[in-house]
Amino acid sequence: MKVISENARGYVCLDCNNSNLFEGMSDLYRLYKPSNPGSTNYDFDNEIVCPYEMKCHECGSRNIGIEIEAGEIIKNNKITDQHGMWLIGERWLLDVDDSNDLQDLIKIIIESEGEMKSDEAYSYLMEYGWDDWNWDEEIFSESELLFSIVQIVSSGIIRQDEYGLGDEDSSYDNARYFGIC
């Protein structure tokens, strides 16, 4: 997994230099798994924030770059023109022009939670796609899933710090999932 350099700020407003608060739309990814082995209670630890539309919370500018090394800012990126580099979650960097970007994203979601089977999960997703999710965790235990990946469409505040991106004061829209046995 590729991450940006430790002293890089990540997303930065090219007009006012803000790198902490943005507003926009994101996909949130959660990996639900049994809270204990054999438990029927499914829960998640982290939420991976993947913004795809963002403006500066301070000045309203949509001129957003990605600082990947101190002083090195990528101006054309997924946020500004749907191409190139995309910064998500805990400072992971994906290239959306690379045909494997979804596979890389699935790998990040699964392996950052200490699970394996990301190749199986990607193949499953390609073959069967997502199912709509009604926010009921019990459906995961009914089919005894090893884990389930949930995607939620969120709009609101995107906060950035040295650990990466967080989602705040957001309203959630439709959610969908797929599970791995």
Ligand SMILES: [Zn+2]
């Ligand atoms: Zn700004």
